[in-house]
Amino acid sequence: MPLYQAIVLALVQALTEFLPVSSTAHLILFPWFLHWQDPGEAFDVALHAGTLLAVILYFFKDWLTLLICGLGGKYPSRAAPEETAQHKQLFWYMVVGTIPGAILGKLFDKQIEEHLRLPIIIGVSMVGVALIMWWADTRANLTRKLEESGWGDGIIIGTAQALALWPGVSRSGITITAGLFRNFSREAATRFSFLLSAPLIAGAVAAKLPALIKMHKAGAVELPLSTLAISILVSGIGGYLVIAFFLRYLQTRTLKVFVVYRIVFGIIILVWAFLQAGLR
Numbered sequence: 001m002p003l004y005q006a007i008v009l010a011l012v013q014a015l016t017e018f019l020p021v022s023s024t025a026h027l028i029l030f031p032w033f034l035h036w037q038d039p040g041e042a043f044d045v046a047l048h049a050g051t052l053l054a055v056i057l058y059f060f061k062d063w064l065t066l067l068i069c070g071l072g073g074k075y076p077s078r079a080a081p082e083e084t085a086q087h088k089q090l091f092w093y094m095v096v097g098t099i100p101g102a103i104l105g106k107l108f109d110k111q112i113e114e115h116l117r118l119p120i121i122i123g124v125s126m127v128g129v130a131l132i133m134w135w136a137d138t139r140a141n142l143t144r145k146l147e148e149s150g151w152g153d154g155i156i157i158g159t160a161q162a163l164a165l166w167p168g169v170s171r172s173g174i175t176i177t178a179g180l181f182r183n184f185s186r187e188a189a190t191r192f193s194f195l196l197s198a199p200l201i202a203g204a205v206a207a208k209l210p211a212l213i214k215m216h217k218a219g220a221v222e223l224p225l226s227t228l229a230i231s232i233l234v235s236g237i238g239g240y241l242v243i244a245f246f247l248r249y250l251q252t253r254t255l256k257v258f259v260v261y262r263i264v265f266g267i268i269i270l271v272w273a274f275l276q277a278g279l280r
Contacts, residue, residue: 013047014238020173050235097158119273125168126266136180
């Protein structure tokens, strides 16, 4: 893969991992539209390592607080007892929310990878989730704060996150939508979604990394380390900027533009897929 293609796909990953438009769909469809060669699993892991780095760095203080308080400590040291208790509870809500995605990923990731990464499936998913997102976004009572989250939120939003294994759904899109149905504000639902994403992305990278390191040492991975490193850097920096933009954007705006984008893009995918099928 040429370096310019790697950079383009790294930017695509950075832009679409955290916006509710499905990074999986875009990473599958960009090479398909442009007739580029599939870069392979090593490149996919590199891109996710970059966006993992982005979400960890952006929420570093939040995760440090949650980890220390969740494991029985107190941070910051001057925090009130009720604040420490809130952080402890939120940490365990995140733990519970990670479990459904981890289980389904372990059981079905291979089957989904082999059988469901098809343009027609992705196009239908893009449109279908857009309509659900629109329904959730038009609700009137989106006022709950992140501090008001509970066990039900962790379970429901975590289960929604597991559905993102289906290509075209979008992990951020479906978890933010679930948060809106739980009456969180748009910003609170998005922050919950991004915090929840870190353990699952980390688990996916950690699960695939050892085998890929062995493959690279054996010469079975064609991409040079320099290309993988640049891809991680680009997706990481881009992802960090997208997180900052999106959280600020939702303070005063709705998800309407992303609903429209998903519907238009989904229709384009379906039309293109049917045209391609008709030309065979």
